[in-house]
Amino acid sequence: MRLYNTGFGLSSQSPAKRFHASSAVNFHQCLKAINNKTVDGKTDNHGNLLPPSISNATAVTYDLCVSECGATQEPFQWTVFSQQFASWLLPWLALVSQLPFGANDKLDNLESMLLTLGSPTLAAYSLSLTVLNGRWVAQLFWSYRYPNARNAARILSSLQQSPLRVDTDGALLASLIMLPQNDEWWAELVVWLEYTHTWSISAATSIAWVIIAYTFTIVDYFSQGFQNVLNANGQGVGSIGSLWFWLLPIIIGWLQLSPKCDSTRLYQAVDRANSIAYVATPTSQPIKAINVSQKRAISIKRAELDDARVDERSTPPVYNYARFLPWVQSVVVVSNTFGIISERDHHHDPVIPGTQWRDRNSPGHDPPMALQIENYTYPRSGSMYHAPRHKWGLDSSAFSRMFIASTLALLLQWGTTGAAIIIIWFTPTIGLGCRSASYIAYGLLSTLVWMMLLTSSILTYYSINSPTIRGRVIPPFPARVARWLSIFLRRLGKLIAVLNALLLIATGLLQFSSFYDRCYCNSSVMGLGKRAYDVIVLVPDDIGGMRAAWIGGFVLAAGAATIFAGFVTIFIDPPLPP
Known part of the structure; x- marks a missing residue:
C-alpha cells in the first residue's frame, strides 16, 4: 500500500524539503521524520488529534501529509506492478475471451465485449431473459x-x-x-x-485460473496478516477480485446455455x-x-x-x-x-x-x-x-420476466461491486476515497447503461408498433419522438459503456501502479472533507473491523455469484412438449 522502501536517507534538509525533492513519496519514512519533530497534525487511526510532541503517531492529518510528505504518489515499481497485473487482473482479462460473440463484423464483436465489461448489469439481464424465455416457450407449447x-x-x-x-x-x-x-x-x-458454444479445455482452464487467483487473495490475508497484505497492495487485490467476480457466473451461464449466436x-x-x-x-x-x-x-x-x-x-x-x-x-x-x-x-x-x-x-x-x-x-x-392479447402483441408474462431478469442482474452487479466497495471502504483510512469512489462510479454507470438501453428497446418497440395515422406509413408524432429518443439513448448508453469498460481496466492498473498511494487518496478526503487523515501504520484495533469487512465482502461477492449461477443452472433445459 504505502510502505515500499525508496531508499531515502537522512540529510540536513527539513523533512518537507527532503520529501518534496523526490518525484515519489515514501510514507513510512515520512511518518518517521514527522514523529521526530514537534508538529501539529499527528493523529491516531481514528483521526483524533494527538499532542504535537508525541513520537509514536500512526496517522497524520491530510494537511500535514501534504506539507511534510508531498502530494505525489509512492514510487512505481515494475516488479510489483507486473506481478500484481499477471496474478490478479490478467486472468480476468483472459476470461473475457470465453464470452459468446458470433457476429460476422469484428467491430460488432468488439462492441459486444466492451458493452459486457461496461455494463455487467446489461449482460446479466440479457442472460437471465434468455433463460426465462427458454422456459416460457417450453411451457407455452406444452399443451399443444x-x-x-x-x-x-x-x-x-x-x-x-x-x-x-x-x-x-x-x-x-x-x-x-x-x-x-x-x-x-x-x-x-x-x-x-x-x-454448441459450450465447455472446452481453454474455458475450464480460464475459469479455474480466476477461481484460484481469487482464493489466493483470501489465503494471503489469513496467512500473512493485514499489514503485510496491505504492503503488497492487498486491498487492491482483494477488491479488484470482487469487482470482476460478476464475470464468472456470466461465462458459466452462457457456457451452460450454449446460445446459437x-x-x-x-x-x-x-x-x-x-x-x-x-x-x-x-x-x-x-x-x-x-x-x-x-x-x-x-x-x-x-x-x-x-x-x-x-x-x-x-x-x-x-x-x-x-x-x-x-x-x-x-x-x-x-x-x-x-x-x-x-x-x-x-x-x-x-x-x-x-x-x-x-x-x-x-x-x-x-x-x-x-x-x-x-x-x-x-x-x-x-x-x-x-381472449384478448396485450395491445402490443405480447403475452401477459413478458414484463414479469423483465422484472425478474432485472432483479437478478442488479443482484449480481451490486453484490460483486458492493463487496469491492466494502473491502476498500473499511480499510483504513475508513471512508470514501479514490478507490471506493471509482468502484461506486463503475457500478452506477453500469446500472445507468442498462437503464438507458432497456428504455431504448421499449421505445423502439413502441415506435414500430404504434398505429399509423389514417393508414399513412408515417407514424404519429409520439412514435417519431419515441424512435428518435430510442436512438439517442442507445448511442449514449453505448458510449458510456465503453468509457466504463476502460474505467474498469484502468482502476486495476492505477492501483497496481501505486497511483492511488498519495495523501489525497489515502486520507479519504472525498468522504471526510476537512477531517481527512492518513493512516500510515495499522494498529491491533484496526484488525477486527478489517477482518469483518474483508470476510463480509468475500461472502457477499461469492453469494451473489452463486445465487445467479444457481438460477441459471436450475432454469435451463426445461422439459419440452412430448
Missing part, C-alpha cells in the same frame, strides 16, 4: 398436441439471438404448421441449429430449411415456397434499415435485451396459431368444410387449399384464444 410442437419450441428458443421475423400472409405460417410436407422443415432446422450458421440453417418449405396454393397441390415468392413463414431479417433496430440484428447474446420484445411478439403469433390449429384438430374440425375429419397423414387425403388452411387458423366458438 399437434405434430412439430416440440420442434417449434426448440427452434424458437434457439433463435433468441437472431432478428426473428414471422409472416402469416398467404397462409405461409398455417401451411408451415399444417402441411405434412413441412415435417421435414421442422426436423431439419432443429438438426441444423444443434451446434454464430450469425453465419444461423442464416445458413434457416435458409436451408426454407429451401424445402412448402406452401398451400389457391387451386392446386402444395408447392415449394421458393417458387411462389421471397416471403417465408419464419425467417431471419438479414438487413434492417431502421436505425432504431440495429442491435436486433447483432447476434452476440448481450444484445438479447434489444430482441426481447420483437421476439416475444413473434413467438406469440406462432404459439397462437399452433394453439388454434391444435384445438380444432383435437375437436376433429375438418380442414375442408363439408368433409369428414381425417388425420393429416391419412393416405389419399385431399390437399387443402390456401384459403381453407388460412380459415383453419380462426378460433372456434368459445375458444380460449378469443
Whole structure:
C-alpha cells in the first residue's frame, strides 16, 4: 500500500524539503521524520488529534501529509506492478475471451465485449431473459398436441439471438404448421441449429485460473496478516477480485446455455430449411415456397434499415435485451396459431368444410387449399384464444420476466461491486476515497447503461408498433419522438459503456501502479472533507473491523455469484412438449 522502501536517507534538509525533492513519496519514512519533530497534525487511526510532541503517531492529518510528505504518489515499481497485473487482473482479462460473440463484423464483436465489461448489469439481464424465455416457450407449447410442437419450441428458443421475423400472409405460417410436407422443415432446422458454444479445455482452464487467483487473495490475508497484505497492495487485490467476480457466473451461464449466436450458421440453417418449405396454393397441390415468392413463414431479417433496430440484428447474446420484445411478439403469433390449429384438430374440425375429419397423414387425403388452411387458423366458438392479447402483441408474462431478469442482474452487479466497495471502504483510512469512489462510479454507470438501453428497446418497440395515422406509413408524432429518443439513448448508453469498460481496466492498473498511494487518496478526503487523515501504520484495533469487512465482502461477492449461477443452472433445459 504505502510502505515500499525508496531508499531515502537522512540529510540536513527539513523533512518537507527532503520529501518534496523526490518525484515519489515514501510514507513510512515520512511518518518517521514527522514523529521526530514537534508538529501539529499527528493523529491516531481514528483521526483524533494527538499532542504535537508525541513520537509514536500512526496517522497524520491530510494537511500535514501534504506539507511534510508531498502530494505525489509512492514510487512505481515494475516488479510489483507486473506481478500484481499477471496474478490478479490478467486472468480476468483472459476470461473475457470465453464470452459468446458470433457476429460476422469484428467491430460488432468488439462492441459486444466492451458493452459486457461496461455494463455487467446489461449482460446479466440479457442472460437471465434468455433463460426465462427458454422456459416460457417450453411451457407455452406444452399443451399443444399437434405434430412439430416440440420442434417449434426448440427452434424458437434457439433463435433468441437472431432478428426473428414471422409472416402469416398467404397462409405461409398455417401451411408451415399444417402441411405434412413441412415435417421435414421442422426436423431439419432443429438438426441444423444443434451446434454448441459450450465447455472446452481453454474455458475450464480460464475459469479455474480466476477461481484460484481469487482464493489466493483470501489465503494471503489469513496467512500473512493485514499489514503485510496491505504492503503488497492487498486491498487492491482483494477488491479488484470482487469487482470482476460478476464475470464468472456470466461465462458459466452462457457456457451452460450454449446460445446459437454464430450469425453465419444461423442464416445458413434457416435458409436451408426454407429451401424445402412448402406452401398451400389457391387451386392446386402444395408447392415449394421458393417458387411462389421471397416471403417465408419464419425467417431471419438479414438487413434492417431502421436505425432504431440495429442491435436486433447483432447476434452476440448481450444484445438479447434489444430482441426481447420483437421476439416475444413473434413467438406469440406462432404459439397462437399452433394453439388454434391444435384445438380444432383435437375437436376433429375438418380442414375442408363439408368433409369428414381425417388425420393429416391419412393416405389419399385431399390437399387443402390456401384459403381453407388460412380459415383453419380462426378460433372456434368459445375458444380460449378469443381472449384478448396485450395491445402490443405480447403475452401477459413478458414484463414479469423483465422484472425478474432485472432483479437478478442488479443482484449480481451490486453484490460483486458492493463487496469491492466494502473491502476498500473499511480499510483504513475508513471512508470514501479514490478507490471506493471509482468502484461506486463503475457500478452506477453500469446500472445507468442498462437503464438507458432497456428504455431504448421499449421505445423502439413502441415506435414500430404504434398505429399509423389514417393508414399513412408515417407514424404519429409520439412514435417519431419515441424512435428518435430510442436512438439517442442507445448511442449514449453505448458510449458510456465503453468509457466504463476502460474505467474498469484502468482502476486495476492505477492501483497496481501505486497511483492511488498519495495523501489525497489515502486520507479519504472525498468522504471526510476537512477531517481527512492518513493512516500510515495499522494498529491491533484496526484488525477486527478489517477482518469483518474483508470476510463480509468475500461472502457477499461469492453469494451473489452463486445465487445467479444457481438460477441459471436450475432454469435451463426445461422439459419440452412430448
